[in-house]
Amino acid sequence: MFKKLAKQNPTFRIALTHLLGKRRQTLVAMLGVTFGIAVFIFQAGLIMGFQTTFIDRTINTTANIRLFNEADKNRRSLVEEFDTAASHWTVVYSQKPKEVEPKIKNASYIIHDIERNPDVAGVSPFLAAQVIFRSGITQKAGHADGVDVRSEDKLFDMKQYMKEGDLLKLETMSNAIILGSGLAADLGAKINDNITVVSQKGVSLSLKVVGIHESGLTEIDKVRAYVKINTAQKLLNTDANYITDINIKLRNIDKAEELAKDFQRKYNCKSEDWKQANANIFGIFKVQNMVTYLVIISILIVSGFGIFNIQMMIIYEKMGDIAILKAIGYKDRDIKKIFLTESIVIGITGGLLGLLLGYIVSVIIGSIPINVNGFISVNHLTFNRDPILFVLAFVFGIIATSIAGYLPARKAAKVDPVDIIRGK
Amino acid sequence: MREQHKNITGKNSGSSSALSDVIIQTKHVDKYFYDPEKFKVLSDINIQLKRAEFCSIMGASGSGKSTLLYLLSTLDTDYEGEIWIDDTNLKTLSKNQLAELRNERIGFVFQFHYLLPEFTVLENVKLPALKLARYSDAEIEQKALEKLDILGLRDQALKRANKLSGGQQQRVAIARALINDPEIIFGDEPTGNLDSKNAQMVTGILKELKQELKQTILVVTHDNNFAASTERIIVFKDGEVVEDKYNS
Ligand SMILES: Nc1ncnc2c1ncn2[C@@H]1O[C@H](COP(=O)(O)OP(=O)(O)OP(=O)(O)O)[C@@H](O)[C@H]1O
Ligand SMILES: [Mg+2]
Numbered sequence: 032m033f034k035k036l037a038k039q040n041p042t043f044r045i046a047l048t049h050l051l052g053k054r055r056q057t058l059v060a061m062l063g064v065t066f067g068i069a070v071f072i073f074q075a076g077l078i079m080g081f082q083t084t085f086i087d088r089t090i091n092t093t094a095n096i097r098l099f100n101e102a103d104k105n106r107r108s109l110v111e112e113f114d115t116a117a118s119h120w121t122v123v124y125s126q127k128p129k130e131v132e133p134k135i136k137n138a139s140y141i142i143h144d145i146e147r148n149p150d151v152a153g154v155s156p157f158l159a160a161q162v163i164f165r166s167g168i169t170q171k172a173g174h175a176d177g178v179d180v181r182s183e184d185k186l187f188d189m190k191q192y193m194k195e196g197d198l199l200k201l202e203t204m205s206n207a208i209i210l211g212s213g214l215a216a217d218l219g220a221k222i223n224d225n226i227t228v229v230s231q232k233g234v235s236l237s238l239k240v241v242g243i244h245e246s247g248l249t250e251i252d253k254v255r256a257y258v259k260i261n262t263a264q265k266l267l268n269t270d271a272n273y274i275t276d277i278n279i280k281l282r283n284i285d286k287a288e289e290l291a292k293d294f295q296r297k298y299n300c301k302s303e304d305w306k307q308a309n310a311n312i313f314g315i316f317k318v319q320n321m322v323t324y325l326v327i328i329s330i331l332i333v334s335g336f337g338i339f340n341i342q343m344m345i346i347y348e349k350m351g352d353i354a355i356l357k358a359i360g361y362k363d364r365d366i367k368k369i370f371l372t373e374s375i376v377i378g379i380t381g382g383l384l385g386l387l388l389g390y391i392v393s394v395i396i397g398s399i400p401i402n403v404n405g406f407i408s409v410n411h412l413t414f415n416r417d418p419i420l421f422v423l424a425f426v427f428g429i430i431a432t433s434i435a436g437y438l439p440a441r442k443a444a445k446v447d448p449v450d451i452i453r454g455k
Numbered sequence: 456m457r458e459q460h461k462n463i464t465g466k467n468s469g470s471s472s473a474l475s476d477v478i479i480q481t482k483h484v485d486k487y488f489y490d491p492e493k494f495k496v497l498s499d500i501n502i503q504l505k506r507a508e509f510c511s512i513m514g515a516s517g518s519g520k521s522t523l524l525y526l527l528s529t530l531d532t533d534y535e536g537e538i539w540i541d542d543t544n545l546k547t548l549s550k551n552q553l554a555e556l557r558n559e560r561i562g563f564v565f566q567f568h569y570l571l572p573e574f575t576v577l578e579n580v581k582l583p584a585l586k587l588a589r590y591s592d593a594e595i596e597q598k599a600l601e602k603l604d605i606l607g608l609r610d611q612a613l614k615r616a617n618k619l620s621g622g623q624q625q626r627v628a629i630a631r632a633l634i635n636d637p638e639i640i641f642g643d644e645p646t647g648n649l650d651s652k653n654a655q656m657v658t659g660i661l662k663e664l665k666q667e668l669k670q671t672i673l674v675v676t677h678d679n680n681f682a683a684s685t686e687r688i689i690v691f692k693d694g695e696v697v698e699d700k701y702n703s
Binding site (some may be wrong): 356362 | 521550563567570571574582587631
């Protein structure tokens with residue numbers, strides 16, 4: 032196909048000849064593009080893969096919507112309530128938030144009502160107690176989350192994240208607790224050990240470890256334990272209706288924001304969707320993405336310079352060719368085409384090689400077993416290998432090489448043949 | 456006279472006017488260079504070249520001969536006055552139209568051959584025809600071989616251009632200038648770089664072409680013998696035509 036193109040299309044033929052006349056420089060420029068595209072595929076795939084894993088786990092372990100109540104911190108003072116005249120300021124210092132019990136009123140009615148909403152996949156009541164865990168002489172601060180195991184499992188697929196033990200024992204046994212993996216490790220606690228849990232209210236309970244749970248989110252696994260709701264209520268010394276949170280899972284998580292607002296209005300409580308709850312994480316993602324783009328852009332700029340360089344070299348060497356082509360009737364745009372073709376040929380071949388290289392490297396690195404216990408714990412790196420990513424990398428590569436090749440091509444098109452022919 | 460000129464429709468204008476014989480005409484052409492200072496290279500040039508005329512230009516070095524040739528061949532568009540080819544004022548054409556005109560109707564042989572060194576002789580000769588794209592590749596190849604045959608280079612067709620001797624290269628350049636059968640051929644000291652034996656050969660070929668192909672040929676030369684063998688000699692001095700005579 033190349034041969035046929037070259038035969039009928041002298042500009043393509045000339046372009047190829049120029050490149051073949053400078054094999055080494057062409058190869059270097061090409062490898063520059065290859066490297067840029069490969070890094071693109073690798074880096075973007077890694078970051079996106081990481082973020083998807085993280086979001087998956089976060090979505091699996093946090094509610095799409097959380098309903099709760101909290102103390103109203105911006106309450107107007109009584110003086111302000113009565114003194115509404117705008118003619119002067121009244122300032123009340125050191126106003127404390129009113130002791131609003133962070134209890135959800137009518138929790139069982141709300142749960143029942145939300146369950147019937149067609150957008151909702153599951154609802155689970157929740158009650159967290161700030162506690163100190165004790166095992167022998169070791170102690171750790173954390174929280175004991177009171178849950179209804181069955182609905183909690185339906186929402187967060189708890190079974191899948193059980194490292195050891197039996198989830199359902201939490202329901203069947205009366206004084207049971209499931210520890211986060213990090214917490215269990217810190218306490219040195221094993222299945223069937225008894226540990227002591229002390230709440231801020233001074234209630235102390237002896238609970239039996241029936242399972243170890245590992246969400247994969249390291250920070251959470253270090254502080255969280257699960258107990259039955261009535262165990263949590265005992266710890267907080269409250270009545271049997273006391274619920275602080277209602278966790279909701281939706282059929283479509285994109286509706287979270289809208290529905291959160293609806294529920295807040297309807298049930299007269301506070302709400303938070305999963306994006307708000309993880310706002311800081313998404314902030315970190317943004318920075319990560321920016322760093323990735325910067326790396327990719329700088330590499331593409333460098334490979335662009337490689338192309339610019341070789342093109343300028345060829346043009347200076349081939350001034351005579353350019354002059355005679357113009358003298359025998361080739362137009363400015365034909366000349367431009369010759370040199371743009373050269374850049375694009377470099378871009379396409381280098382780019383395709385780069386896609387292949389990036390893919391291979393990501394497959395190799397992705398298959399190496401590693402144990403990272405940082406932000407999230409994984410046993411190998413996950414790469415995003417979405418075809419869109421490859422298309423994007425290739426398109427970026429071609430755009431970068433075209434831009435880099437355009438300036439020299441324009442310069443070549445502007446060569447005045449008379450100047451060159453006189454000069455000889 | 457201008458009006459009359461406009462009515463003539465190029466080649467098939469018949470013999471209704473004496474002007475139909477004229478293929479190139481310059482009217483009060485002045486040309487300046489501005490570097491390093493303003494300097495008049497050509498001054499009030501009025502030349503008419505007839506169809507199928509074989510004409511030589513002579514004159515001292517620096518008298519403006521090449522400059523005029525670049526203007527006539529449409530490569531240089533920066534001048535005052537008018538240049539007409541048939542019934543077209545070159546000033547009315549765009550850059551692209553000028554390129555098309557050069558491609559189709561003008562052949563140029565420079566002092567240096569300007570062959571593309573990596574291409575074969577045959578490919579070099581084909582270049583203007585591929586641009587013109589009037590014939591199929593096979594036909595173009597056939598024509599190119601014919602031209603090379605005329606110039607005694609058929610057996611060199613598949614050699615790379617940079618493997619040929621200087622004389623051979625210059626003949627390839629002539630074949631390239633002929634490939635589209637242009638009506639006008641310009642030569643700027645086409646034998647200037649050649650030894651006398653090769654120079655004689657090239658001038659001989661130009662004379663033969665004139666006999667066979669009936670093209671208009673305008674050649675700048677320092678060779679008195681060659682000039683004497685053309686039909687007409689125009690002599691330049693300091694940017695002006697000082698003599699214009701027909702050989703008998
Ligand atoms: N680009 C330029 N800028 C300024 N002056 C120029 C330029 N090109 C040519 N000249 C001057 O114009 C004059 C005419 O040059 P031209 O090349 O036409 O001479 P010529 O008659 O062809 O000479 P020769 O026989 O040596 O080829 C010379 O004095 C030359 O120095
Ligand atoms: Mg000259």
